[in-house]
Amino acid sequence: xxKKIYEWLDExxxxxxxxxxxxxRPEPRGTWWxxxxxxxxxxxxxxxxxxxxxxxxxxxxxxxAYDSINYIxxxxxxxxxxxxxHHWGATLMIIVVFIHMLRVFVTASFKYPRELTWLVGxxxxxxxxxxxxxxxxxxxxxxxxxxTTVGTQIAGSVPFIGDFILKALRGGPDLSALTLQRFFAAHxxxxxxxxxxxxxxxxxxIIKHGESNFPSKED
Amino acid sequence: xxxxxxxxxxxxxxVVGIVGGIIGVAVGVPAIAYLLxxxxxxxxxxxxxxxxxxxxxxxxxxYPFAFAIVEVNGWERTSTSHGGFVIRKSDNxxxxxxxxxxxxxLGCTVNWEADAQAFICPCHNGKFSxxxxxxxxxxxxxxxxxxxxxxxxxxxxxxxYKGS
Numbered sequence: 022x023x024k025k026i027y028e029w030l031d032e033x034x035x036x037x038x039x040x041x042x043x044x045x046r047p048e049p050r051g052t053w054w055x056x057x058x059x060x061x062x063x064x065x066x067x068x069x070x071x072x073x074x075x076x077x078x079x080x081x082x083x084x085x086a087y088d089s090i091n092y093i094x095x096x097x098x099x100x101x102x103x104x105x106x107h108h109w110g111a112t113l114m115i116i117v118v119f120i121h122m123l124r125v126f127v128t129a130s131f132k133y134p135r136e137l138t139w140l141v142g143x144x145x146x147x148x149x150x151x152x153x154x155x156x157x158x159x160x161x162x163x164x165x166x167x168x169t170t171v172g173t174q175i176a177g178s179v180p181f182i183g184d185f186i187l188k189a190l191r192g193g194p195d196l197s198a199l200t201l202q203r204f205f206a207a208h209x210x211x212x213x214x215x216x217x218x219x220x221x222x223x224x225x226x227i228i229k230h231g232e233s234n235f236p237s238k239e240d
Numbered sequence: 241x242x243x244x245x246x247x248x249x250x251x252x253x254x255v256v257g258i259v260g261g262i263i264g265v266a267v268g269v270p271a272i273a274y275l276l277x278x279x280x281x282x283x284x285x286x287x288x289x290x291x292x293x294x295x296x297x298x299x300x301x302x303y304p305f306a307f308a309i310v311e312v313n314g315w316e317r318t319s320t321s322h323g324g325f326v327i328r329k330s331d332n333x334x335x336x337x338x339x340x341x342x343x344x345x346l347g348c349t350v351n352w353e354a355d356a357q358a359f360i361c362p363c364h365n366g367k368f369s370x371x372x373x374x375x376x377x378x379x380x381x382x383x384x385x386x387x388x389x390x391x392x393x394x395x396x397x398x399x400x401y402k403g404s
Binding site: 078 | 280
Protein backbone atom coordinates (compact mmCIF):
# COMPACT_ATOMS: atom_id res chain seq x y z
CA UNK A 22 0.00 0.00 0.00
CA UNK A 23 2.85 2.38 0.85
CA LYS A 24 4.27 1.72 -2.55
CA LYS A 25 1.00 2.75 -4.18
CA ILE A 26 0.83 5.94 -2.12
CA TYR A 27 4.43 6.71 -2.99
CA GLU A 28 3.77 6.11 -6.68
CA TRP A 29 0.72 8.35 -6.58
CA LEU A 30 2.77 11.12 -4.95
CA ASP A 31 5.77 10.55 -7.22
CA GLU A 32 3.61 10.88 -10.34
CA UNK A 33 2.46 14.30 -9.17
CA UNK A 34 5.51 15.62 -7.32
CA UNK A 35 8.29 13.98 -9.30
CA UNK A 36 10.01 12.71 -6.17
CA UNK A 37 12.29 10.31 -8.06
CA UNK A 38 13.47 13.01 -10.42
CA UNK A 39 14.06 15.30 -7.48
CA UNK A 40 16.12 12.66 -5.71
CA UNK A 41 18.12 11.82 -8.82
CA UNK A 42 18.93 15.42 -9.68
CA UNK A 43 19.57 16.81 -6.23
CA UNK A 44 20.94 14.04 -4.07
CA UNK A 45 22.12 11.38 -6.51
CA ARG A 46 24.35 13.58 -8.60
CA PRO A 47 27.86 12.46 -9.54
CA GLU A 48 30.61 13.55 -7.19
CA PRO A 49 34.34 13.70 -7.61
CA ARG A 50 36.24 11.43 -5.27
CA GLY A 51 35.65 13.40 -2.11
CA THR A 52 37.37 13.81 1.19
CA TRP A 53 36.00 14.89 4.54
CA TRP A 54 36.87 18.44 3.54
CA UNK A 55 34.00 18.26 1.04
CA UNK A 56 31.46 17.78 3.82
CA UNK A 57 31.95 21.19 5.43
CA UNK A 58 29.32 22.84 3.25
CA UNK A 59 26.71 20.31 4.36
CA UNK A 60 27.91 20.74 7.92
CA UNK A 61 27.36 24.50 7.61
CA UNK A 62 23.87 23.91 6.25
CA UNK A 63 23.11 21.52 9.10
CA UNK A 64 24.34 24.05 11.65
CA UNK A 65 22.23 26.76 10.01
CA UNK A 66 19.12 24.61 10.35
CA UNK A 67 20.07 23.70 13.92
CA UNK A 68 20.50 27.38 14.80
CA UNK A 69 17.18 28.15 13.15
CA UNK A 70 15.29 25.49 15.07
CA UNK A 71 16.87 26.20 18.46
CA UNK A 72 16.45 29.93 17.80
CA UNK A 73 12.72 29.48 17.19
CA UNK A 74 12.51 27.52 20.42
CA UNK A 75 14.37 30.21 22.38
CA UNK A 76 11.95 32.80 21.05
CA UNK A 77 9.14 31.05 22.94
CA UNK A 78 10.54 32.43 26.21
CA UNK A 79 12.89 35.26 25.25
CA UNK A 80 11.82 38.91 25.45
CA UNK A 81 13.81 41.55 23.55
CA UNK A 82 13.34 44.37 26.04
CA UNK A 83 15.98 45.84 28.34
CA UNK A 84 13.69 45.19 31.32
CA UNK A 85 13.23 41.52 30.68
CA ALA A 86 15.87 40.24 28.25
CA TYR A 87 18.35 39.20 30.94
CA ASP A 88 15.66 37.83 33.26
CA SER A 89 13.99 35.89 30.48
CA ILE A 90 17.28 34.21 29.57
CA ASN A 91 17.89 33.52 33.23
CA TYR A 92 14.49 31.90 33.28
CA ILE A 93 15.30 29.82 30.18
CA UNK A 94 18.49 28.60 31.87
CA UNK A 95 17.01 27.85 35.30
CA UNK A 96 13.24 27.73 35.08
CA UNK A 97 12.35 25.90 31.89
CA UNK A 98 12.81 22.17 31.39
CA UNK A 99 15.82 21.61 29.09
CA UNK A 100 16.12 25.37 28.57
CA UNK A 101 19.84 25.05 29.33
CA UNK A 102 20.11 22.45 26.57
CA UNK A 103 18.31 24.50 23.91
CA UNK A 104 20.30 27.63 24.70
CA UNK A 105 23.50 25.63 25.07
CA UNK A 106 23.04 24.19 21.59
CA HIS A 107 22.28 27.64 20.17
CA HIS A 108 25.25 29.19 21.98
CA TRP A 109 27.84 26.60 21.00
CA GLY A 110 26.26 26.00 17.61
CA ALA A 111 26.83 29.68 16.84
CA THR A 112 30.52 29.42 17.65
CA LEU A 113 30.84 26.16 15.74
CA MET A 114 29.06 27.63 12.72
CA ILE A 115 31.53 30.49 12.43
CA ILE A 116 34.39 28.01 12.61
CA VAL A 117 32.89 25.53 10.14
CA VAL A 118 31.86 28.22 7.65
CA PHE A 119 35.35 29.69 7.84
CA ILE A 120 37.11 26.37 7.31
CA HIS A 121 34.70 25.61 4.45
CA MET A 122 35.68 28.89 2.84
CA LEU A 123 39.35 28.19 3.43
CA ARG A 124 39.01 24.77 1.80
CA VAL A 125 37.34 26.26 -1.29
CA PHE A 126 40.11 28.83 -1.53
CA VAL A 127 42.96 26.37 -1.08
CA THR A 128 41.57 23.89 -3.62
CA ALA A 129 40.84 26.77 -6.03
CA SER A 130 37.23 25.64 -6.30
CA PHE A 131 36.14 29.24 -6.85
CA LYS A 132 37.41 29.24 -10.46
CA TYR A 133 35.29 29.06 -13.61
CA PRO A 134 32.42 28.19 -13.69
CA ARG A 135 31.98 28.60 -9.92
CA GLU A 136 32.83 32.28 -9.41
CA LEU A 137 29.27 33.12 -8.47
CA THR A 138 29.12 30.28 -5.95
CA TRP A 139 32.17 31.84 -4.31
CA LEU A 140 30.71 35.34 -4.41
CA VAL A 141 27.43 34.21 -2.91
CA GLY A 142 29.49 32.27 -0.36
CA UNK A 143 31.33 35.40 0.75
CA UNK A 144 27.90 37.00 1.23
CA UNK A 145 26.86 34.03 3.34
CA UNK A 146 30.03 34.39 5.40
CA UNK A 147 29.39 38.07 6.07
CA UNK A 148 25.76 37.36 6.99
CA UNK A 149 26.90 34.60 9.34
CA UNK A 150 29.23 37.06 11.07
CA UNK A 151 26.28 39.46 11.23
CA UNK A 152 24.21 36.79 12.95
CA UNK A 153 27.01 36.35 15.48
CA UNK A 154 27.29 40.08 16.08
CA UNK A 155 23.54 40.70 16.52
CA UNK A 156 22.95 37.55 18.55
CA UNK A 157 25.71 38.46 20.97
CA UNK A 158 23.77 41.47 22.25
CA UNK A 159 20.50 39.67 22.95
CA UNK A 160 21.33 38.31 26.46
CA UNK A 161 21.74 41.95 27.48
CA UNK A 162 24.40 41.25 30.08
CA UNK A 163 27.49 43.34 30.77
CA UNK A 164 29.59 41.38 28.32
CA UNK A 165 27.18 41.71 25.43
CA UNK A 166 26.34 45.32 26.22
CA UNK A 167 29.94 46.46 26.11
CA UNK A 168 30.85 44.23 23.19
CA THR A 169 28.12 45.91 21.18
CA THR A 170 29.18 49.33 22.44
CA VAL A 171 32.69 48.71 21.17
CA GLY A 172 31.54 46.96 17.99
CA THR A 173 29.28 49.78 16.94
CA GLN A 174 31.97 52.30 17.89
CA ILE A 175 34.34 50.60 15.46
CA ALA A 176 31.69 50.90 12.75
CA GLY A 177 31.37 54.54 13.78
CA SER A 178 35.03 55.25 13.12
CA VAL A 179 34.46 55.24 9.34
CA PRO A 180 35.42 58.68 7.97
CA PHE A 181 32.61 61.13 7.17
CA ILE A 182 29.67 58.71 7.43
CA GLY A 183 30.81 56.97 10.63
CA ASP A 184 28.46 58.87 12.88
CA PHE A 185 25.54 58.06 10.60
CA ILE A 186 26.40 54.34 10.58
CA LEU A 187 26.74 54.34 14.35
CA LYS A 188 23.32 55.87 14.82
CA ALA A 189 21.77 53.60 12.22
CA LEU A 190 23.18 50.53 13.97
CA ARG A 191 22.24 51.67 17.47
CA GLY A 192 18.96 53.27 16.53
CA GLY A 193 20.24 56.47 18.12
CA PRO A 194 23.45 57.85 19.58
CA ASP A 195 23.47 55.43 22.54
CA LEU A 196 22.78 51.77 23.20
CA SER A 197 19.16 51.59 24.19
CA ALA A 198 15.96 49.63 23.95
CA LEU A 199 15.96 50.54 20.27
CA THR A 200 19.35 48.90 19.80
CA LEU A 201 18.19 45.68 21.40
CA GLN A 202 14.98 45.67 19.39
CA ARG A 203 16.64 46.25 16.03
CA PHE A 204 19.39 43.74 16.73
CA PHE A 205 16.68 41.27 17.61
CA ALA A 206 14.77 42.02 14.39
CA ALA A 207 17.98 41.64 12.39
CA HIS A 208 18.89 38.44 14.22
CA UNK A 209 15.57 36.64 13.84
CA UNK A 210 14.22 37.95 10.52
CA UNK A 211 16.37 40.16 8.32
CA UNK A 212 19.64 38.24 8.39
CA UNK A 213 18.04 34.76 8.43
CA UNK A 214 15.79 35.67 5.49
CA UNK A 215 18.78 36.97 3.54
CA UNK A 216 20.77 33.87 4.53
CA UNK A 217 17.99 31.55 3.37
CA UNK A 218 17.77 33.28 0.01
CA UNK A 219 21.50 33.16 -0.58
CA UNK A 220 21.73 29.56 0.65
CA UNK A 221 19.11 28.71 -1.98
CA UNK A 222 21.21 30.32 -4.72
CA UNK A 223 24.39 28.71 -3.33
CA UNK A 224 22.81 25.24 -3.35
CA UNK A 225 21.34 25.73 -6.81
CA UNK A 226 24.75 26.64 -8.16
CA ILE A 227 26.37 23.65 -6.50
CA ILE A 228 23.75 21.32 -7.95
CA LYS A 229 24.08 22.94 -11.37
CA HIS A 230 27.86 22.79 -11.59
CA GLY A 231 28.55 19.80 -9.39
CA GLU A 232 31.47 19.83 -7.04
CA SER A 233 34.93 20.59 -8.28
CA ASN A 234 37.71 18.09 -8.51
CA PHE A 235 40.64 18.77 -6.28
CA PRO A 236 43.51 20.08 -8.30
CA SER A 237 46.05 17.45 -9.30
CA LYS A 238 49.82 17.83 -9.33
CA GLU A 239 49.77 18.91 -12.97
CA ASP A 240 47.48 21.84 -12.27
CA UNK B 241 27.18 -12.56 -1.75
CA UNK B 242 24.92 -15.25 -0.41
CA UNK B 243 21.28 -14.82 0.40
CA UNK B 244 20.52 -13.39 3.80
CA UNK B 245 23.90 -11.79 4.11
CA UNK B 246 23.80 -8.14 4.98
CA UNK B 247 25.04 -5.93 2.18
CA UNK B 248 27.21 -2.94 2.96
CA UNK B 249 24.46 -0.63 1.72
CA UNK B 250 21.66 -2.09 3.84
CA UNK B 251 23.97 -2.22 6.86
CA UNK B 252 24.61 1.49 6.59
CA UNK B 253 20.93 2.16 5.97
CA UNK B 254 20.06 0.32 9.19
CA VAL B 255 22.80 2.01 11.22
CA VAL B 256 21.86 5.46 9.96
CA GLY B 257 18.21 4.71 10.74
CA ILE B 258 18.91 3.52 14.27
CA VAL B 259 21.37 6.27 15.16
CA GLY B 260 19.07 8.85 13.59
CA GLY B 261 16.16 7.49 15.63
CA ILE B 262 18.13 7.70 18.87
CA ILE B 263 19.20 11.26 18.12
CA GLY B 264 15.62 12.11 17.16
CA VAL B 265 14.29 10.88 20.50
CA ALA B 266 17.16 12.45 22.46
CA VAL B 267 16.43 15.80 20.87
CA GLY B 268 12.68 15.51 20.40
CA VAL B 269 11.74 14.67 23.97
CA PRO B 270 13.60 17.64 25.53
CA ALA B 271 12.18 19.87 22.79
CA ILE B 272 8.60 18.90 23.63
CA ALA B 273 9.27 19.16 27.38
CA TYR B 274 10.75 22.63 26.78
CA LEU B 275 7.70 23.83 24.90
CA LEU B 276 5.11 22.38 27.26
CA UNK B 277 7.02 23.17 30.47
CA UNK B 278 4.60 25.86 31.76
CA UNK B 279 1.70 23.44 31.47
CA UNK B 280 3.42 20.99 33.81
CA UNK B 281 4.01 23.54 36.54
CA UNK B 282 1.56 23.67 39.41
CA UNK B 283 0.11 27.06 40.15
CA UNK B 284 0.32 26.78 43.93
CA UNK B 285 -0.83 30.11 45.29
CA UNK B 286 -2.11 28.72 48.56
CA UNK B 287 -0.15 29.20 51.74
CA UNK B 288 -0.37 30.02 55.43
CA UNK B 289 0.03 33.73 56.06
CA UNK B 290 1.12 35.12 59.40
CA UNK B 291 -1.25 37.79 60.73
CA UNK B 292 0.31 38.67 64.07
CA UNK B 293 0.85 37.56 67.65
CA UNK B 294 -2.36 36.40 69.22
CA UNK B 295 -1.34 38.12 72.46
CA UNK B 296 -1.24 41.48 70.68
CA UNK B 297 -4.80 41.20 69.49
CA UNK B 298 -7.19 42.70 72.03
CA UNK B 299 -10.54 41.13 72.55
CA UNK B 300 -13.35 43.14 70.94
CA UNK B 301 -11.16 45.61 69.11
CA UNK B 302 -10.70 45.10 65.31
CA TYR B 303 -7.04 44.34 64.66
CA PRO B 304 -5.91 45.38 61.17
CA PHE B 305 -3.37 43.37 59.24
CA ALA B 306 -1.95 43.44 55.74
CA PHE B 307 0.10 41.12 53.60
CA ALA B 308 1.34 40.92 50.05
CA ILE B 309 1.19 37.96 47.73
CA VAL B 310 3.94 37.77 45.13
CA GLU B 311 3.13 35.78 42.05
CA VAL B 312 5.98 34.72 39.81
CA ASN B 313 5.20 33.98 36.19
CA GLY B 314 8.42 33.16 34.41
CA TRP B 315 10.57 36.28 34.82
CA GLU B 316 7.70 38.49 35.84
CA ARG B 317 6.74 39.14 39.46
CA THR B 318 3.36 40.54 40.36
CA SER B 319 2.72 41.67 43.91
CA THR B 320 -0.82 42.12 45.16
CA SER B 321 -1.74 43.66 48.52
CA HIS B 322 -4.29 42.13 50.80
CA GLY B 323 -5.56 43.06 54.20
CA GLY B 324 -8.16 42.41 56.80
CA PHE B 325 -9.30 42.72 60.37
CA VAL B 326 -9.23 40.21 63.21
CA ILE B 327 -12.00 40.54 65.78
CA ARG B 328 -11.62 38.39 68.85
CA LYS B 329 -14.94 37.63 70.46
CA SER B 330 -13.43 36.23 73.68
CA ASP B 331 -10.17 34.95 75.16
CA ASN B 332 -10.80 31.64 73.48
CA UNK B 333 -8.15 31.46 70.72
CA UNK B 334 -10.61 30.05 68.21
CA UNK B 335 -13.43 32.44 68.96
CA UNK B 336 -12.77 35.09 66.37
CA UNK B 337 -13.85 36.47 63.02
CA UNK B 338 -11.27 37.40 60.41
CA UNK B 339 -12.54 39.74 57.73
CA UNK B 340 -11.11 40.48 54.35
CA UNK B 341 -10.95 44.27 54.24
CA UNK B 342 -11.88 44.38 50.57
CA UNK B 343 -15.29 45.99 50.13
CA UNK B 344 -17.72 43.62 48.45
CA UNK B 345 -18.97 46.42 46.24
CA LEU B 346 -16.04 47.38 44.01
CA GLY B 347 -13.06 46.21 45.99
CA CYS B 348 -11.82 49.31 47.82
CA THR B 349 -10.28 48.77 51.25
CA VAL B 350 -12.63 49.43 54.11
CA ASN B 351 -11.49 51.22 57.31
CA TRP B 352 -12.54 50.66 60.87
CA GLU B 353 -14.19 53.79 62.22
CA ALA B 354 -14.25 53.53 66.01
CA ASP B 355 -16.69 56.44 66.36
CA ALA B 356 -19.26 54.82 64.12
CA GLN B 357 -18.37 51.32 65.35
CA ALA B 358 -18.49 50.24 61.72
CA PHE B 359 -16.29 49.40 58.70
CA ILE B 360 -16.70 52.19 56.19
CA CYS B 361 -15.61 52.07 52.58
CA PRO B 362 -14.09 55.38 51.43
CA CYS B 363 -15.22 54.92 47.85
CA HIS B 364 -19.00 54.80 48.02
CA ASN B 365 -19.73 54.93 51.74
CA GLY B 366 -20.50 51.28 52.07
CA LYS B 367 -21.00 50.56 55.76
CA PHE B 368 -20.51 47.23 57.48
CA SER B 369 -21.19 46.32 61.09
CA UNK B 370 -18.65 44.74 63.44
CA UNK B 371 -20.01 41.38 62.23
CA UNK B 372 -19.53 42.34 58.61
CA UNK B 373 -23.21 42.79 57.86
CA UNK B 374 -24.09 45.53 55.38
CA UNK B 375 -25.61 48.49 57.23
CA UNK B 376 -25.78 51.03 54.43
CA UNK B 377 -24.54 51.78 50.95
CA UNK B 378 -24.15 49.78 47.78
CA UNK B 379 -22.30 46.61 48.92
CA UNK B 380 -24.26 43.53 47.75
CA UNK B 381 -23.14 41.14 50.48
CA UNK B 382 -21.39 41.05 53.87
CA UNK B 383 -17.61 41.31 54.17
CA UNK B 384 -15.77 38.16 53.11
CA UNK B 385 -14.08 36.15 55.82
CA UNK B 386 -10.93 34.10 56.14
CA UNK B 387 -12.43 31.00 57.64
CA UNK B 388 -9.27 28.87 57.75
CA UNK B 389 -7.03 30.04 60.55
CA UNK B 390 -4.80 28.54 63.20
CA UNK B 391 -2.58 29.58 66.06
CA UNK B 392 0.92 28.17 65.95
CA UNK B 393 2.79 26.88 68.98
CA UNK B 394 4.63 30.21 69.12
CA UNK B 395 1.33 32.02 69.53
CA UNK B 396 1.21 33.40 66.00
CA UNK B 397 -2.17 33.68 64.31
CA UNK B 398 -2.08 32.46 60.74
CA UNK B 399 -4.68 32.47 58.00
CA UNK B 400 -4.85 30.21 54.98
CA TYR B 401 -4.72 32.17 51.75
CA LYS B 402 -6.31 30.38 48.80
CA GLY B 403 -5.94 33.00 46.09
CA SER B 404 -8.64 35.10 44.61
